[in-house]
Amino acid sequence: MSNIGLEDQDKLTLRIIKSLKDSKKGEFKLLLDELQPYDIARIFESLPKKHHTKFLLFMNPEEIADLIQELEKEVQLEVLTKLGIEKSGHVMDLMDNDDLAFLLEDLSPDKIEELLAGMGREESKIVQNIMNYPPETAGRLMTNRFVWISKHYTVREAANKLKEFAEFSETINYLYVINDAKKLVGVVSYRDLIIADLHEKIEDIMYKRVISVTANTDQEEVAQIIERYDFLAIPVVENEVLVGIVTVDDIIDVVISEATEDIEKLSASGKAIDFDTKAYVAAYRRLPWLILLLFIGIVSGTIISQFEETLSKVVALAFFMPMIAGMTGNTGTQSLAVVVRGLITRNVDKKMAVRLILRELNVGLIIGVTCGILIAIIALVWQGSAVLGLVVGSSLVMTLIIGTLAGTIIPLLLYRLNIDPAVASGPLITTLNDIMSLLIYFGLASMFINYLM
Amino acid sequence: MSNIGLEDQDKLTLRIIKSLKDSKKGEFKLLLDELQPYDIARIFESLPKKHHTKFLLFMNPEEIADLIQELEKEVQLEVLTKLGIEKSGHVMDLMDNDDLAFLLEDLSPDKIEELLAGMGREESKIVQNIMNYPPETAGRLMTNRFVWISKHYTVREAANKLKEFAEFSETINYLYVINDAKKLVGVVSYRDLIIADLHEKIEDIMYKRVISVTANTDQEEVAQIIERYDFLAIPVVENEVLVGIVTVDDIIDVVISEATEDIEKLSASGKAIDFDTKAYVAAYRRLPWLILLLFIGIVSGTIISQFEETLSKVVALAFFMPMIAGMTGNTGTQSLAVVVRGLITRNVDKKMAVRLILRELNVGLIIGVTCGILIAIIALVWQGSAVLGLVVGSSLVMTLIIGTLAGTIIPLLLYRLNIDPAVASGPLITTLNDIMSLLIYFGLASMFINYLM
Structure with a gap:
């Protein structure tokens, strides 16, 4: 009664392979008859490739059109190639034209022309028409199958x-x-x-x-x-x-794909990496952001090196460095995530933007003061220096407030400028918060250096 | 032709207020007649509260039932209270029972009983029945309005x-x-x-x-x-x-809400914070993770303090600390995001898990070696020490590989144990990667301390 589980699928797959080996088309049809296209596609993909040709031979163009829409892009192209120009054209005529446009969009112009050649003239014109709209618009998603x-x-x-x-x-x-x-x-x-x-x-x-x-x-x-x-x-x-x-x-x-994109951008995890992406492709997509981060790290390092004298006098300052940078970065990301997700279901006008910034200012104050007092006490007890406690605590108050505001104002500004606010994620917010937090921390420490030693 | 923009809405709102002030029910009905419930709800919420009573008086129970389903929870309860037991009961009879269950779920048992009292017996039983299913299940979402x-x-x-x-x-x-x-x-x-x-x-x-x-x-x-x-x-x-x-x-x-939850967990941005959440509530929801992070920071600090001697001998080691910790944390989050998002559309069995871990190991190798060589050259040029370059570079190679693997294996393990892998986000991965990267970095540095000075 329920959708087919992995075990059922394995059993079914074995029976389908048997029907293919024995060339029993009737039995094959019977097995597939009550399956949903999604399930047929999963079974097709799990079959050893040598069975694919006969599998397709046993299906009529309508069934292949249903099947193909549920396959991964790579497999779709394999199937179309296997079918040959004439049959593939017929199958493509029967596919939903938005799905077909999606399949074709990454191919070379030559390959597209080759594939479209087999299609009916009218259908192929409609698909080409859809592909003229910019990606991620209604034009690309629409179908002409309406009444x-x-x-x-x-x-x-x-x-x-x-x-x-x-x-x-x-x-x-x-x-x-x-x-x-x-x-x-x-x-x-x-x-x-x-x-x-x-x-x-x-x-x-x-x-x-x-x-x-x-x-x-x-x-x-x-x-x-x-x-x-x-x-x-x-x-x-x-x-x-x-x-x-x-x-x-x-x-x-x-x-689903917009949410995934937001997560990719917020976690700077690289574009379009899924379970099937090859290692070198995934590494290639993740590296740009990591290399950017590396240079941001060098900028932070340069700032720290400016305070080398302060640091060499009070090495204990280094103990609190990762904590301050980490927390400032995180509070910025928290605010950013709230703004980016909120913009999905809500439009923001000036009034709302001001309200939101004031709210986050208050959040920053509450968070900053709470964490600041806490770390001041810890620093005092741990290192036995009230001044160090004061420096670390008041730095954290300031960096958390500024970090929260940066995480709110920057995405709102980008939204206002019609830039996707999620791109602010890593690059902008982390850089700014890192540099800002180190400057405040070591700046304060240098001011009180005589009392710290 | 298109959905109503903010300007249209303002104009319409003014005309509706006028019809309410002049008690022109016919005109009011005409204005609302061709609007979608969502738009009526937005207009209703934007009205000064003094107009709400007459607004509701001009609508019949069917219309109110449609309207109420599109309102924010708080406003829904205000409306039901305004209607009085009898009329509110009638409206609730007409509401979709899944929406009604959603509205009631956070209320006190007394309040629920009070509200249900006005409803038809059969309808109220159905709603109570729905509320007996655990949250986030099909039972809570289902409607009995089918044929x-x-x-x-x-x-x-x-x-x-x-x-x-x-x-x-x-x-x-x-x-x-x-x-x-x-x-x-x-x-x-x-x-x-x-x-x-x-x-x-x-x-x-x-x-x-x-x-x-x-x-x-x-x-x-x-x-x-x-x-x-x-x-x-x-x-x-x-x-x-x-x-x-x-x-x-x-x-x-x-x-949408599941994706938002994933983002909340991955960015540790606190549960259920939207544009309308009050500042102290938002701060209260965000603080637990920030305080946890504060203590993680103390652990990192303690580790650094163990290497105080090394650090005081070669202060330049501090320059690269934020970069190594930041990049290791980030590569872990990248892997985590890929796994968490992938699990939404795919089931993972043992074979797939092994394949994924091997893939990420390769990704970690490529990323680690690339970034390691890069930072080694930078450190050499900047600080003029080949040994420092070697220490920083080889630390980064190791931490990036381990960080990538941790970001893959931990969520897969949690998934296997039927725990939501997204909770691994901040807490686990960041702690582990932070501690691990500092130990490796300062461990290596201490080994080569004689060549570093």
Whole structure:
């Protein structure tokens, strides 16, 4: 009853291999018949490659189109190549055009042309059209598999058109209503159709205040709208003319990938590294930030070296250095994470920005004073010097307040300048907080050096 | 055509206030008529509180039920209190029961009883039932507003039942098919109904391999299934009997909140802090981790103090300390983020774990050797000491390799032990990497101390 577990999958895989070896197409079809495309894809990927050809041979183009949409990009290309130009073209005609555009986007122009050559002319034009929109926009996510009706239709006529197009349309949750100039003027849900009388006019039952996006709308904004209004799909318009729809299943993928991107940026963990990424690729993607960090470390080192005299007089100052830098860096990241995540579901105007900065100032004060007093006492007890306690404690108060504010103001500023605030993550905040905390700490220490010795 | 911007909202708000002041109910209704509940809620929240009573007076219970589901928790309770027991009970009857359970979960038992008292008996029982499931499970998310049919129905009978229940059911994307023992045996989509002939039997057209979850299934797993299979809703069963459905709009909220939780844990930014959290609450939530970090800092300090003699002989060693600790901490976080995010869409078995650890070992090697050579050259040029370059460089090679491995192995271990790997974030990884990097660095330096001076 539930989705298939790993054990079931292993058993099923063995039976499928057997049916392939014995060339029993009927049995193979029976095994696959009640499986979801996602599960078929997982089984296909787990098979030894020598079975792939026969596997594909046993499936019809519709089934392959469903399967291919659930495969990893690399495997998708392998399959298309195996199928040959003609069959692959046929399969690509049947694929959702947004998925196809996603598959093609990283390929060379030559390879794209080669693949598109086998497709139907109209379908291939639609895909090329989608690929002309910038990445991460509604235009890239939209599908043309939707049903539109004229506002002059009756409910009966609409239901008939629906029946005709039910197999073709990706989701049949909403019917989009257009006027004589082909402009989008309304939307009717299937629920509305079911409840209405057959002779009612569509324009009398349709919802007129249609919420739509343009093809250039950022995918994050599309996700925000669908999330707010609990839509199952949203229409995409250009000059008020309906050109496609974005469906909720694509939006879930967007939400996941945007969150992953935020985490990648906040933890500076490198772009697009997953379990299948090769070691040298992962290292190559992680190195830039680490090398940047290395140079930031050199800057910190240079600052410390400026205070070499102070440090050589009171070596104990070094004991508290990692703590102050670490805590300042962390409080900045805390504030940053709150701002970056908050911006996902909320828009921030000037009033809100001021409120947020004041809030974080208060947070910084409370945190700074608490931690400052605590470390002052610890330093006093541990090193037996009240002045050292005072220097370490008051440094921490200051650095924590400034660190918190930096972690709030910088991403808000970037947001205002239309730059993704998550990029502020490592580079900006850590550098600033590191340098700032060392300057404050050693600055204070140098001022009190006579009392510290 | 598009969703309402901030300016439109301000204009609209002014017109709504005017209609309330002039007691023009007709005009008020007209203004609200074509707005989405989300937008009405934003306008309601932005109104001065003195207008709230009349606002609610002008709306019928159905409209209030739609509005209330889009409000912040605090405002929801204000509204219910304002409505009085009888009307609030009526509104709560009309709310989706999963949303209602979510609203009630943090309240005191007395307050819950008081609110439920006004509700219909059956509805209040359903809500109490939902609240008995553990938080973050399918049971808490599910709604009972779905349509079930008997497998003996014809398509015509199913369509009629659907028509009857269309207004009541939250989503009408799937009809769930049960047998004589009330067990879930199949599912039919609306598309299937539209395509089928009216006299066909449901059991002949239904999809039998239904994918379902139990009420105790973790919400993250439910989200994973819906995301994989592109479902719009998934049935929840207990002993194979259908007890509710979870819809895709709730799943988008789950995906967002789970990602936010991951970020909170990875950046140790404190639980559930958003733009509206009060300063002292935010500080209180952020402090535990910062105080922990403070004590970790003391441990690091103690280690450094053990090497006081080494450090006082070669003060230049302090210059490279923040860089080594910072980079080791960061490489650990990078690996951690990759593992934590990867686990969201993938299950990891032993084979995969070994593959991943070997991959990260290679990554650590490449990163370590690259950064190690780089810093050795910098140290040599800057401080004019080949031995110092060697000590700093080889320390970094070792700490980066170990840091990378720690960031991979620890979350995998926690995952294996069924502990959320994201908690490993700050506390474990940073402590370990900090202590380990200082020990290696000063250990090596002490060994070569005679050549360093």
